[in-house]
Amino acid sequence: HTEGGDFRQATYRAVRQGLRSGRNILLEPWFDFRLEVPADNIGKAMSDVTRMHGEFQPPVTEGDKCILTGSAPAAAMRDYSREVTAYTRGHGRLTCTLKGYEPCHNAEEVIAGCGYDPEADTANPTGSVFCAHGAGFVVPWYEVRDY
Structure with a gap:
């Protein structure tokens, strides 16, 4: 069963997972x-x-x-x-x-300059939550396609 806010959380995680796995252009x-x-x-x-x-x-x-x-x-x-x-x-x-x-003509420089580490951002996780045998478990963004 689901709890209030599960769909919102799943949506945020899906967007972030897509951003991490896509070929983004700044x-x-x-x-x-x-x-x-x-x-x-x-x-x-x-x-x-x-x-x-x-x-x-x-x-x-x-x-x-x-x-x-x-x-x-x-x-x-x-x-x-x-x-x-x-x-x-x-x-x-x-x-x-x-x-x-x-x-952006200097994308690497701009990205490095902001100092953002998506893996360290615990408030906005990139992994997905999967359920099996009644329990949830987190799958890292780079392994989601294997599930």
């Missing part, structure tokens, strides 16, 4: 950007976007300004408007909009 938010800088600064702007693991279209020249459009990880562009203001002496302008989510 995503990060990306921005589409439009960057206007004096023509003398376009080389630095293109280098900066490349360094941020971003991508861009060929620059368009309009008078003494160049316009660079593309996309880059939001985390890398977080403080970039201040840099643009500094290296253009106030003559540059950066506009960003949310593009969506792309695979």
Whole structure:
């Protein structure tokens, strides 16, 4: 027989078991950007976007300004408007909009940095509870398919 909350617990365990056994991809938010800088600064702007693991279209020249459009990880562009203001002496302008989510370019570093150990998380176990002969027993997530 079951107790209150058993279905909820089974649901949580099933989701966590699926997360542990799946081939997950860590995503990060990306921005589409439009960057206007004096023509003398376009080389630095293109280098900066490349360094941020971003991508861009060929620059368009309009008078003494160049316009660079593309996309880059939001985390890398977080403080970039201040840099643009500094290296253009106030003559540059950066506009960003949310593009969506792309695979994280440094997923291993991000995962290691959070320090989370799913096996040590006793409040959210990944194993499943099976019953046999009137008793329940826990099966580790990596052995569930064998049962």
